[in-house]
Amino acid sequence: MVQTRKLKDGSRQVILNSTQYEGITRVLSELANKTKASAILFADMSGQLISQRGNTDNMNTTVLSALAASDFAATSEMAKLVGEEAKFKLLFHEGEKRNVYLSNVGEAFFLVVVFDVSVTLGLIRIYTKKAIEDLNGILDDDSGAPAEDEKLIDSDFSSLLGDALDDTFK
Amino acid sequence: MFINWALQEINLKIVYYGPGMSGKTTNLEYIHSKLDPSLTGDLVSLKTKEDRTIFFDFMQIEVGKIKGKKPKFNLYTVPGQVYYASSRKVILNGVDGIVFVADSQPHRMEANIETLLDLESNLKADGQSLESFPWAIQYNKRDLPGVESLDVLQKRLNFFNVPSFEGVAVKGDGVFSTLKSVINLVVQNVQDQL
Numbered sequence: 001m002v003q004t005r006k007l008k009d010g011s012r013q014v015i016l017n018s019t020q021y022e023g024i025t026r027v028l029s030e031l032a033n034k035t036k037a038s039a040i041l042f043a044d045m046s047g048q049l050i051s052q053r054g055n056t057d058n059m060n061t062t063v064l065s066a067l068a069a070s071d072f073a074a075t076s077e078m079a080k081l082v083g084e085e086a087k088f089k090l091l092f093h094e095g096e097k098r099n100v101y102l103s104n105v106g107e108a109f110f111l112v113v114v115f116d117v118s119v120t121l122g123l124i125r126i127y128t129k130k131a132i133e134d135l136n137g138i139l140d141d142d143s144g145a146p147a148e149d150e151k152l153i154d155s156d157f158s159s160l161l162g163d164a165l166d167d168t169f170k
Numbered sequence: 171m172f173i174n175w176a177l178q179e180i181n182l183k184i185v186y187y188g189p190g191m192s193g194k195t196t197n198l199e200y201i202h203s204k205l206d207p208s209l210t211g212d213l214v215s216l217k218t219k220e221d222r223t224i225f226f227d228f229m230q231i232e233v234g235k236i237k238g239k240k241p242k243f244n245l246y247t248v249p250g251q252v253y254y255a256s257s258r259k260v261i262l263n264g265v266d267g268i269v270f271v272a273d274s275q276p277h278r279m280e281a282n283i284e285t286l287l288d289l290e291s292n293l294k295a296d297g298q299s300l301e302s303f304p305w306a307i308q309y310n311k312r313d314l315p316g317v318e319s320l321d322v323l324q325k326r327l328n329f330f331n332v333p334s335f336e337g338v339a340v341k342g343d344g345v346f347s348t349l350k351s352v353i354n355l356v357v358q359n360v361q362d363q364l
Contacts, residue, residue: 021176046264047228047244048172048181063214066228066244073260074225153180153361157237161357162350164233168209169346 021051023138028053031113031131035124038098041065041112042105042135045072054114068102068112092121103128105135171266171360179240182356183264184349187289188271189281190222190250193310193339197271198227198247200342201349205231223249226261243353250285259292267356268305269348271339272327274317282327301330304355308348310337 016024028040032053039054041061047069052061076087091102094117101113101124111132113124172181186194195215202213209232216225227247232240248258270289272282290300309323320336328334333351337344 015173016175018176021174044172044264046172046183047246048183048264050172050174060212060214062211062230063228066246067214069263070225070260073263074257077256077260153357155361157239158354158357158361160236161233161241162354164236165350165353168205168231168233169350 016050020138020141024135025051025053027131027134027138031127034127035113035115036119037113037115037124039112039114041068042109043069043112044109045069045107050109059114064112068110071102072104072110099124101125101128103132105132106139109135109139111135171264177240178238179242180360181242181244182266182353182360183244183246184267184269184352184356185262185265186245186247186269186271187258187262187285188248188250188310189273189278189285190252192250192271192273192278192282193308193337194247194250194269194271195223195227196310196339197269197308197337197345197348198229198245200339200345201231201245202229204342204346209233222251223247224254225249225257241357245349252284255288258288259295262289262292262296266304266359267352268303269352270305270307270327271310271337272307272323274309274311274323275314276316276318279318279326286327300332304352304359306333306335306348306351306355308335308337308339308344310339310344312336312343313338313341 024042028042028051031037032040037054039056039059039061040052041049041064042051043049043065047066049062049065071091075091079088087104089104093100097117099115099117101115103111105111111128113128115124186197188194198213202210211230213227213229215223215227218224229245231243231245246261248261270286293299293303307328309320311317324334335344335348335351337348339345
């Protein structure tokens with residue numbers, strides 16, 4: 001499993017190790033090649049972008065992942081209200097030039113595929129389905145180097161962050 | 171919280187909560203206008219035609235590298251009107267710290283309390299509580315005539331004695347000090363948890 005642990009205060013911490021991150025990026029690259037998608041994003045359900053591939057230079061992918069997560073969350077609430085027990089598994093937005101295909105990856109993550117209208121939806125669905133299986137496999141496998149989160153934030157870090165905030169928020 | 175070891179990034183989510191028109195969006199607009207563009211992304215606001223937040227505002231800020239790590243802060247606001255309760259709940263997903271923007275005007279006290287209770291209810295649904303969660307209060311609109319005294323506001327809203335700040339968000343007063351305080355609380359909380 002990806003390291004997703006509940007902290008003492010009840011909040012959730014998500015930690016990916018390098019092996020998982022590299023694996024995820026590889027799957028996205030493969031998907032981008034096969035589908036000729038304009039952009040592919042992999043993010044968690046709180047809107048946090050984890051990895052991306054494709055022509056994303058002119059796209060604010062940080063914002064896109066935040067909006068996509070809210071898209072999932074909003075439609076999930078809608079599903080409950082209309083009596084649909086299960087969450088909607090995928091969302092599809094059809095445009096004039098570009099389409100956007102969003103799909104759950106397990107409970108905690110999702111995939112966004114932005115593609116040209118000339119590419120058939122069927123093609124995207126087939127390759128995305130395979131990519132999601134691969135991603136689930138990577139997320140379930142935590143045999144890579146463990147994340148050393150115990151050394152991540154110490155009192156030194158806090159004090160230096162405080163200084164940086166003072167500088168930034170002048 | 172999301173930690174990306176490969177990129178040495180620590181991503182934290184901070185949500186601005188509060189009743190309608192209390193100044194949540196104004197806080198973010200001020201922050202966005204004052205920060206160096208290299209440290210902040212776009213400010214995205216999903217609004218109605220009347221300029222009221224319909225879903226959320228979002229922006230990401232950085233402060234550079236600290237001990238080789240890159241902390242990034244994702245700031246969100248929620249829509250304040252009562253009927254957007256479901257939207258507020260979804261925006262709270264994955265939250266690490268909260269700024270509660272209270273409206274200092276006496277006639278908005280009930281709305282402040284109702285929204286605070288709404289927040290507690292949403293946190294409780296996720297196994298958390300305002301009692302232990304990293305958050306701070308900003309008493310906004312202190313420049314308006316006839317605002318409630320700080321004493322009364324503290325008694326009615328700050329039952330957990332969290333850091334509180336006076337604010338005039340349109341001018342920027344209290345905006346950065348509130349944000350800094352919550353960031354420090356969040357980081358301290360992360361330290362305590364690990």
